[in-house]
Amino acid sequence: MDRRSFLRTSALGGTAAAAASTLAAPAYAQGKRTLTFVTTWGRGLAGVHDAVMYYADNVTAMTDGQLIIDVKAAGELVGAFEVFDAVTSGQADMYHGADYYFVGQHPGYGFFTAVPFGMTAQEIVNWYYQDGGKELHDELGQIFGLKSFLAGNTGAQSGGWFAKEIKGPEDFVGLKFRMPGLGGKALGKLGASVQNLPGSEVYQALASGAIDGTEWIGPWADEKAGFQEITKIYYTAGFHEPGAALSVAFNRDVFDSLTPAQQKICEEAAAAAHQWNLSLFLANNSAALVHDENLGDPLYKKIYDSAMASMKKSSAWIKLSDGAYTRQRDRVLGG
Structure with a gap:
């Protein structure tokens, strides 16, 4: 029995199941349907939340407004790391996030974002669309009652921001560092105290000293997050995410209830979001890196502007x- 069947037949059904079915009831108005779209991203987070809005807007436009995507940023309906359970249970219809946040559900999810020394952005789409990755994503999703598609990519990510210079492996011992996924597990092997924080909470944790360092995405998104205001030690090459893919995942019953045309639109909009999002990050990173290298000098900024x-x-x-x-x-x- 797979997890989906278990959840349906469990003795925990009763009142909880009735509540879940109420939450999952689709919203219809004048022939239009509203889908609740939860995300792992804080509203406005550069690049990642842009991918959410690009996808949502395209689905609504391509269905002539028949599917309205109601975006709920992290914390607006459920917490960032609660979106997986919210969609599998029917509390929400779909989520957008980095699937490596959910390696605790199944370690295979790491490969649909990034693994250390893994695939670049181009390599992951080659695998996904030409070498069976998409079918494996679907097979994995079936266990949890999900229908998933790649729907974003950050490109190669940076090594991160540090309160002090890293001169050798021994400097990771006891270091409180934010890094999700299998990359974080690798740093844990070096003795780091690895933290898994939602993106919207990272700035405050770094500023307060709750963590000693963090990786986030890359120069552009990191600059927008403001990490250069806290520390000037920035390593631009990371081993952990050479091409981090993002995903959209539907509750499978919700997806199956869509018309074939709507299903295809949701699938193709995800592919478009992946390529558009990758170009967004890559087009902005170089200019942001120049800023990041010199932002500590007010005269430089004056001259540059x-x-x-x-x-x-x-x-x-x-x-x-x-x-x-x-x-x-x-x-x-x-x-």
Whole structure:
């Protein structure tokens, strides 16, 4: 008997099952259906919450408004790490998150986000769409009554922010460090005290000294989170998440109740969200890294802002005046 069947037939049914079925009742209004979409992300978290909204908006648009996705950020309906149970129980219809948060449910979930020294962003989509990964994601989801799709990717993640420089493996002993998934388990083997905190709680934990360091995502999302305000020690290469995928997962009964067209829209919107989200992170990381390296210097920021503003003001004319010249110069000189 799989977990889904067990939950249906358990002696714990009774009042609890009745309450769950009430929560799971789909909301319909004038032929439209509202799906409750919980997430592991705080509202507005750069990149990850953007993926949620991109997916939700596309599903609603492509179904001509027949499916309305009601987004609940972490803490608005359930906590960040409670979304898995909320969807499997029927309290919510679907979730968006990093599936490696749920390796306690099954260690296989780690591979659908990232594992240490694992796949890059391109490699994970190759596996997912061409070498059986998608089918395995579905097989894993069946155990828990879920229908899952990749729906985001951060690209390669950074090593993280530290209160003190790391000079050797011994520096991890006793270090209170936030790192989820199998990467955190690896640091635990080195003696670190690994913390698994939702993204919306990391800044305060780092600022208060509750943790000595954290990884989050990469330069752009980290800058938006404000970690550079707390510590200046930042390692840009991480072993733990070389291409971290994000997922959307439906309660399987909810997904099965959708029309075939709606099911396909939900699936294809997830694939689009994956590629769009990856491009969002990669397009913003380089500029943010330059900021992060120099934000401690107020004069640098003043110079940078002035130069960028001037460049934007001048660029329209320069493209016309200098462009023709430099193209011919390069042709003549062989540049």
